[in-house]
Each structure stands twice: as structure tokens, then as C-alpha cells.
Amino acid sequence: MSFDPDRVTTITFDSYSTIVDVDAATQALADRVDDPEPVSTLWRYRSLEYTLVANYLDAYQPFYEMNRDALQYALDVFGVDITEDERDEILAVYHELEVFDDVRDGIERLRDGGYDCYVVSNGDPDMLSSMIDHADIDDLLADTISADEIATFKPAAELYRHAAARTGTPIDEMVHVTAIWYDVMGATHAGMQGVWADRKGRPWESVAGRPDLAVESFHELADALGV
Template sequence: MTFDPDAVDVVAFDSYGTIVDVTTVEEPLADYVDDPAALASLWRERSLTYAMVGNAIDEYHAFFDLIEHALEYALAARGVDLSAEEKADLLQTYHDLDVFDDVHEGLDRLRAGGYDCYVVSNGNREMLDSLIDFADLGDRIERTFSADDVERFKPEPAIYRHAAAEIGAPVENVAFAAAGWWDVPGAVTAGMQGVWVNRQETRWGPYETEPDLTVSTFTELADELGV
């Protein structure tokens, strides 16, 4: 499907890696390891793997719990032994992640152009509440939808369809924007228009399901919607 801006009534966004920068965790990790980027990547990938395996075996735990388990795994895999307090400090970083520079301007333009904006995230409710507060999104985001709502993680279609139903918009009239290559196919499969926010200028796939639109920033998405 080709992106159809005229069909878009509302815009929904992923959170982690799309609105806020998960590589923020590299700074505190640098106090403990020589290669914080590698450990941060392993931590992130393991947490997503836990979520997808949970979907497959019908086992659900709040995403923050998966992040905690993934940190334990990543530290052990790298031979890093930290105290409970040090681990807690690292986990706290997920409540204070840096916001990408284009987010506020992009959301402001979309809202000024008449688009209500939402978040659809694997993050549990507490994580999303802290994200909205720390990222100063309270006046920019209408509502957040969590995997907790359906006890299924993205990219399963259930959470995207749940969000559209709660918003009260036909699923095909929702544009969903995410930086995760695995997230966009979930939205497309659910019936949304999938927008890949290619923040790191990487290649797509090869993967059978293609994004309907690729942008690098929220402001570029606003350009595509003519606002």
C-alpha cells in the first residue's frame, strides 16, 4: 500500500527508540564497562526478544520486568557484577530517556494541523506515565496505549487494533510511526498506514512487508501530511 495522507485522521507513535532515545542508557553504563554501546544494544535486544517469546508462548509480564531481566542477562553475558543499588540506578534511566530533537516541533506541527497524536507502546503504564512527564508531552499526546491493555506485545496486531478502537477511528485512517523495523509490519498487518522513522539511516529488510512511508524525523512526517 502507498501512503495516503488524505486518509489519515490521527497519528500514533511508538515510544522507545522513536520518541525517546534508548541509547541514553550508554552514559550510565560507561561507569561500569569499556563498551557501553555493545552492552546497551544487548540489553535492548534481549528485552525485545523476551517480549516476542512471551507472545509466542502466551506468557505476559510487564515490560519493565522484561527490561530488568534483560539487564541481568546482559551484565552476566559481559561478566559484569553490579550491586542491587547499581542495577536499580541503571533501570531508572528508562524513566529519564532523552527526547529526540525533532519530537516536540513535529508533534506541535501535527497538532496545529488538526491531527490528534497518540502513543502505542510495549511500555507498561508506569513507564509511559514517566515518559510523558519527563519528555514534556502532556499537552502534545492525547492518550497512551500500553501492552498492558491487551497483555500482548507489539508487533502482534491486537494492540494496534485496540488503540484504533479506543481512539474511535477506522484502523485504516491511523498512521502509525515507529523507528523499530519490527514494529511497522505489526501496524500494517493490523490495517494502519505504517511509517518507518529511519533515525539511523539503515536499510529496510529484506522483509516482505514494506512501510507505506519512510521518513527520518517527525518534522518530515509533518511535511508529508502537509502541515
């Protein structure tokens, strides 16, 4: 790890698993699925895998549609027979996911410390709008930047470079904060510093390097930046 706080002028945050807890989706399945945990886990994994494959096959769809297809696949695998309306009611939980406790106060510290804060996410604009409203952080963010703007998902370098262009910040003056290991590595590969928000207390993945900084909360990042 080699975090350099003196280089940072702009901070970007991932959304799902970083600002909001996607594990809460398990609750949305509980009323319709006898054993919701494996369905939820497969849903999440397939959703992420679909975005990675789409980058290579030039098969972009907005993330909400990717997420819908992944949920349907998980339901099919476990033999869950529900209507499309019921499936879409489960899917709609992504508009109201629980917010991690440190998010608002942590981002507020960083904003008040002089840093421009953005969200950079695979989520499409409607998903991000509802997430920001639910998290009550719209007043703290300079803007949100969606993969939908360039039809390319993380961890492709193009999305992080697009974020740099949108913010008007040299990419080496940006730090990206995320709970997703390959999002950390995508950001550092593109030229940002990468901060891993270790939400689960799990070991770091050993592929393709290490984060510049690991934190358990946004407050630890604020401490590292001296604000």
C-alpha cells in the same frame, strides 16, 4: 511505498527509539562497566526478544520487568558483578532518556494540523508517564496506550486493533510512526498505514514488505500530510 494522506485522521507514535533515544542507556552503564557498548546492545536486543517470545508462550510481564531481566542477562554474559540496587539504578535511565530534537515541535505541528496524536507502546503505564513528562509532550497527546492494557506486545495485531478501539478511529484511518521495522509491519498488517522514522540512517529490513512512508523526522511526516 503508497502513503495516502487523505486517509489519515489519527496518528500513533511508538515510544522507545522513536520519541526517546534508547542508546542513551549506554551512558548509564559507563560508570560501572569497562566496555558499556556491547552490554547495552545485548540488553536492548534481549529486551525486544523477550517481548516477542512472551507473545507466543503466553508469558507476559510488564515491560519494565522484561527490561530488568534482559539487563541482568546482559550483565551476566559480560561478567559484570554489581548489586541489584546498582542494576536498578541503571534500569531507571528508561525514565529519563534523551528526547529526539524534532519530537515536540513535530508533534505540535501535527496536532495543530488537526490530527489526534497518541503514543502506542510496549512500555507499561508508569514508564510511559515518566517518558511523556520528560519529553514535555503531555499537552500535545490525546492519550497513551500501553501493551499492558491487553497483556500483549507488538507486533501482535491485537495491540494495534486495541489502539484503534481506544481512539475510536477506524483502523484504516490511522498511521503508526515508529523507528522499529517490525512495529511498522505489525501496524500495516493490522490495517494501519505504517511510517518508518529512520533515526539511524540504516537500510530497511527486507522481510514482510515495506513502509508506506519513510521519514527522518516528524517534520517530514507533517510535510507529507500538508500541515
